[in-house]
Amino acid sequence: MSGATFRPSDAVDFLVIGAGAAGGVMAKELSTAGFRVVVLEQGPYLTEKDYRHDEIKYLYQPGLTNDPKIQPITYRKSESEKAKPIKAVEYGRQVGGGSVHFTANYWRFHESDFEERSTFGDVPGAGLADWPIKYADLEPYYTKAEYDLGISGVGGVNPFEGPRSKPYPLPPMPVKSSGVLFDRAAKKLGLHPYPAPMAILSKPYQGRAACVHCGFCESFGCEMRAKSSSLVSVIPVAEKTGRCEIRPNSYVRKIETDAHGRVTGAVYFDAQRREIFQRAKAVVLCANGAETAKLLLLSKSKRFPHGLANSSGLVGKYLMWDNGGEALGLFEHPLNEYKSIVATRVSHDYYRADPKRGFYGGGGLDARFDYYPASFALHGMPPDAPKWGADYKKMAGEYFTHTMAVLAHTSSLAVLRNSISLDPDLKDRWGVPAMRVTYDYHPDDAATMKWMLSKQVALLEAAGAKKIWTTSIAVEDMLPSRHLMGTCRMGNDPEQSVVDRFNRAHDVPNLWIADGSSFVTSARQQPTATIQALAYRAADYAIRSVKG
Amino acid sequence: MQSTRRLWLSQCIGTAALAEIAAAQEHARDAVRSSNPPPFQTLDTAAAAEIDAITSQIIPSTDGPGAHEAGVVFFIDRALSTFDAELRGAYREGMAAIQQKRQEMFPESASIAALSAGQQIQLIYAIEHSEFFDLLRTHTMYGLLGNPSYGGNRDQIGWKLIGFENRGAYQPPFGYYDAHPDKDSQ
Numbered sequence: 001m002s003g004a005t006f007r008p009s010d011a012v013d014f015l016v017i018g019a020g021a022a023g024g025v026m027a028k029e030l031s032t033a034g035f036r037v038v039v040l041e042q043g044p045y046l047t048e049k050d051y052r053h054d055e056i057k058y059l060y061q062p063g064l065t066n067d068p069k070i071q072p073i074t075y076r077k078s079e080s081e082k083a084k085p086i087k088a089v090e091y092g093r094q095v096g097g098g099s100v101h102f103t104a105n106y107w108r109f110h111e112s113d114f115e116e117r118s119t120f121g122d123v124p125g126a127g128l129a130d131w132p133i134k135y136a137d138l139e140p141y142y143t144k145a146e147y148d149l150g151i152s153g154v155g156g157v158n159p160f161e162g163p164r165s166k167p168y169p170l171p172p173m174p175v176k177s178s179g180v181l182f183d184r185a186a187k188k189l190g191l192h193p194y195p196a197p198m199a200i201l202s203k204p205y206q207g208r209a210a211c212v213h214c215g216f217c218e219s220f221g222c223e224m225r226a227k228s229s230s231l232v233s234v235i236p237v238a239e240k241t242g243r244c245e246i247r248p249n250s251y252v253r254k255i256e257t258d259a260h261g262r263v264t265g266a267v268y269f270d271a272q273r274r275e276i277f278q279r280a281k282a283v284v285l286c287a288n289g290a291e292t293a294k295l296l297l298l299s300k301s302k303r304f305p306h307g308l309a310n311s312s313g314l315v316g317k318y319l320m321w322d323n324g325g326e327a328l329g330l331f332e333h334p335l336n337e338y339k340s341i342v343a344t345r346v347s348h349d350y351y352r353a354d355p356k357r358g359f360y361g362g363g364g365l366d367a368r369f370d371y372y373p374a375s376f377a378l379h380g381m382p383p384d385a386p387k388w389g390a391d392y393k394k395m396a397g398e399y400f401t402h403t404m405a406v407l408a409h410t411s412s413l414a415v416l417r418n419s420i421s422l423d424p425d426l427k428d429r430w431g432v433p434a435m436r437v438t439y440d441y442h443p444d445d446a447a448t449m450k451w452m453l454s455k456q457v458a459l460l461e462a463a464g465a466k467k468i469w470t471t472s473i474a475v476e477d478m479l480p481s482r483h484l485m486g487t488c489r490m491g492n493d494p495e496q497s498v499v500d501r502f503n504r505a506h507d508v509p510n511l512w513i514a515d516g517s518s519f520v521t522s523a524r525q526q527p528t529a530t531i532q533a534l535a536y537r538a539a540d541y542a543i544r545s546v547k548g
Numbered sequence: 549m550q551s552t553r554r555l556w557l558s559q560c561i562g563t564a565a566l567a568e569i570a571a572a573q574e575h576a577r578d579a580v581r582s583s584n585p586p587p588f589q590t591l592d593t594a595a596a597a598e599i600d601a602i603t604s605q606i607i608p609s610t611d612g613p614g615a616h617e618a619g620v621v622f623f624i625d626r627a628l629s630t631f632d633a634e635l636r637g638a639y640r641e642g643m644a645a646i647q648q649k650r651q652e653m654f655p656e657s658a659s660i661a662a663l664s665a666g667q668q669i670q671l672i673y674a675i676e677h678s679e680f681f682d683l684l685r686t687h688t689m690y691g692l693l694g695n696p697s698y699g700g701n702r703d704q705i706g707w708k709l710i711g712f713e714n715r716g717a718y719q720p721p722f723g724y725y726d727a728h729p730d731k732d733s734q
Binding site: 052053054055056057060061174175176178179180181212214215333334336337338340373374376377387388389390392393394396397400401 | 610685686689
């Protein structure tokens, strides 16, 4: 917390909205290139000293994520329903954003992800489209992200991944029991398991200590600074330039424009709920796949009556999120999966969509344990187990240490009706219209999840599990969803997309939108590496275009 | 064991990080500092006794300590006094409904706490599909297995029950299968 300080009346070179995975990268790239940058973050500025191993704070309560008590969200399955208050989407809400509490999976997209419309064909009821860029366009930026942030893994061992220009900067994390069992079973089935690429330090890196395997990764902040969030990697570099101010507790309600249709800055509420207008020569919107769309829809004006950058009408549309079911297995010997990181082995054998399956879709699999003591007792036990009493107590005593999961990360199709919009009635604590989520599975997404579950069960069987059970994949049971993508899709045609191939808004020459919202397809989840690679690439082009 | 771990850590990550390890372990120690049994802030003694009687059947004290010894009811009182204050009404109404059910089932009884263990279990079977029982069960699990600084999980009773060590830092191997990577699992 030691950057520059700018006055709201100073027209800074770039105003970045959102200090998360993408915003942190933008802050670093733009400030190190010599520009003056203000980053507005709606959440607080916490550090490793604030984090606790406390399930009650971070799982029972929204310690590091959006809080529906102050910012309600409404949800409905279809446009004909009245949306009801429910926390349908979840995202990080502090400096560092979701990269603070994420599991730290760091998968690159495959070459095929950028051209699925051409290779797979049309999917009725979905807006499947090719990206306007290819994997090769993004490859240098994936590499840059991996080295800037600190990613552990083994390059070249996933036979389905695209070519890499460099190996990972750090060796893989030590394998856990779940990884050993998964590895063994997958090979037995003729699959190609490989060490999970993780944004967690297996060795000290750039002044940060290595992971001590405390086991509190997913949903928690890392008190060791070993998880490679933007908070501990790129944001300190940005602040060190003396040209970047990270301004927390600053909730933006509108991006302002001038008579020429150019953005001039943003109006936000500060911690005391005073409205402040920060001037800027350009704006970079990195508020996540849900909040970015909400803010553009809120930023209506005479010139932009349907919301800023929305001449296509596609702002908020094509919402995609994290699909995939979980299968769990009980084993004879203790696994103690609560120790160390969540996932250590992955398979991409079922990743690519194959028309022979009869539906579009595919998924990646990982061996994992994403539970903590209370959450396992409540949600991790088999559905046929007693829910209370002496027998339940006895089972919980065995299951917590003897259980592992195989999680599928499956495709989420872009469907026009799945969207972020403004709730017509409900307002948040600042008087801003609440976010309304409309979402239901495309039938192929549901088919993919079911098909993947059979593969997950087969893996656990091959691993020798004594008992296997699966979690519900009903959409209601999967809320809140994360990995928010697609609501400002990228494309060459301004009528069919919101941003161009360099993440600049088609309609506004000095507005960039770089986060999950610009995704054209969801790939197979794990969007963080691609969000950050896109941010590096967008920064590169923004710098060139501003410098001329 | 402590010296062995320190040695391993210093080999793996360099001595510069030892201060940070200590900080990580401090997190683990923080978590086990149970507060002294406080007086109830929100529940009255009678209500607390009734809640204790029910949650003590959710995790009974058979084969070792359960919800009662872990102080689950103290956690519930803390929750209703702080982050779950808006659930006080749900507790009042939920407990009233359970009392009504008790009177229907056991008209001679004066309280849930006064029922026999067998009767308490019968009573729970009659209400286990209600929304309020879901809430009670959720609170029981967080009170049993959550951070002891909220008044529950006394002496780490819950963590000991499920085998969670709470050491704040571990080293491989973590479990049986990564300790024996070459053994066939069959």
